[in-house]
Amino acid sequence: MPKWDKFLSKESSLLKTSEIRDLLKLTEGKNVISFAGGLPDPTTFPAEDIKNITDYVLDNYSSRALQYSATSGIPELRKELVNLSSQRGISNISENNIFVTVGSQEALFMLFNIMVDPKDNIFVETPSYLAALNILRARNPSFHGIPLTEYGPDLDSLENQLKKLASEGKKVKLTYIIPTAQNPGGTTLSLEGRKRLLELASKYDFMIVEDDAYGFLVFDGDSPAPIKALDKEGRVIYTGTFSKILAPGLRLGWIVADEEIIQEVELFKQNVDLHTPSFTQFIAAEAIKRNVIQNNLPRIRELYRKKRDVMLHAMEQYFPKEASWSKPVGGMFVFAWLPQKIDTVKMLSTALNRGVAYVPGSSFYYDYSGRNTMRINFSFPTEEQINNGIKTLGQLVKDEM
Ligand SMILES: Cc1ncc(COP(=O)(O)O)c(C=O)c1O
Structure with missing residues (x-):
């Protein structure tokens, strides 16, 4: 013991x-x-670029880069993330829809904490990202699986399960999905599949947490626009990360969501760590601005x-x-x-x-x-x-x- x-x-x-x-x-x-x-x-x-940017940030912004900053992220980075999001096809958003996090892992941690109560019905792909499952497991929900096929999650199976749950009077809280270059399955859901998933979310009234960790890392064919790009109701909460496109050691990720959700995340993050490091945020903002990532x-x-x-x-x-x-x-x-x-x-x-x-x-x-x-x-x-x-x-x- x-x-x-x-x-x-x-x-x-x-x-x-x-x-x-x-x-x-x-x-x-x-x-x-x-x-x-x-x-x-x-x-x-891009170590050399990061070195140059670090010098630049310290020369020009040291009083802010080494200081406490806003819980939702520094304005410069949120502005650049609006730009980066539009390069993934997400438009019609403002800085107010962006929230900067310590990696997308923290984003998922906070989102599942503010949304999932014990016994809530939630859907995840089978298989899905291990560390997200672990956050969810700690929330003690009722899990339901969407089997992964070579074309992404099996939406017929999802729909059948949704029908069944509805017939039993059960509500579904959310679906966590990695629609592009899925970890671990490597699959990508088609545009039609993305539209269908959104329709199901609307019909059965659940939220979608869309993890786009690999959206910029598709090397065969095009990377379809995220589900968030198709979302007209604000039902999709999107998470992105600098870990795979810049450097994981910076520990930077972000959320794109309806302002109401952003405000809840803000309250939660104040309890977790006050804010994401200002210093790395300045570096990332400058890296987007200088096209280092692109x-x-x-x-x-x-x-x-x-x-x-x-x-x-x-x-x-x-x-x-x-x-x-x-x-x-x-x-x-x-x-x-x-x-x-x-x-x-x-x-x-x-x-x-x-x-x-x-x-x-x-x-x-x-x-x-x-x-x-x-x-x-x-x-x-x-x-x-x-x-x-x-x-x-x-x-x-x-x-x-
Ligand atoms: C699908 C997926 N989501 C989220 C993450 C979390 O990454 P990070 O916290 O570095 O953004 C990873 C990391 O491997 C991942 O594969």
Whole structure:
């Protein structure tokens, strides 16, 4: 029995450390090829530009950049985020619809905290982003899954479930969705699908939390406009992040939402951390203004497209034909479905012994199903590591069959 347990709140008992995280921690500093993380390739960081901007910010704005600032974000960055949003197709918004956060993780944390009560009916994709699921799990809602197909979430399934819930007199609070280059599935929902989801939200009166972490990182074809761009009712709350397009170490993300929601988030954030660091906000605002992000994006997309191709090619070569996997059009991950008898949670320790790490897919299912799936990252490892690691992993899967 842990010594201080009796002093902890009931809510903190819902925060569990996962055996998987503990296992992966053991690999730190060891000679393991890791497909487990979700790190950008550090060669994509525009360090020289950030250095110049930092000097400029300190020369010109030090009295504000090193000072406390507004909870919703500095005006300069909110203004630039209106511009950046319009480049993703979101128009008809003002600075008042923008709220700056410490990464999009904090955005999701605050949104789910101000919106979700225990037992609320909420929909998530199966699979969905692990860290968002963990925030939601701590809210103790009634989860419902929207199975992911190769074309994105299965909206027929969603509609059937919505009908059923309505017939039982049950209301739905929200749907959390990553419609573009989904993590972990790698899928993108079509424009028609986006319109249909909005119609369903309107008909069954629920909110959509749209996580657009990879919207700027689509490297095959166009990146469809976010659902937020189609939203006329203010039903969609959009989250974006600088982590994949500039640098995650700046810890900057943002929310685009109706002003009423923004005001609630503001009240909540005052309790969390008062405001997002002023200094990094000035840097990000200047980076948008100087087109550092836009100029860097083609290079990032090209690099990840190349690494994705190396990974898919290696999987063709080394994975058994009974396995299948996503062909991501963007983002940083491939998701693989192995024969049913393979349990990727159990297989992980053998994989680590053989020098390769992945995240078992069950972590991405709200109900921990998907025991035969895995998520593998291609943005961080080198091409050589991808080849060698996939060879090892493919052999392991064959040995387990
Ligand atoms: C889908 C998705 N949403 C949100 C995040 C959170 O990222 P950050 O807090 O760095 O913005 C991530 C990070 O990997 C992600 O993959």
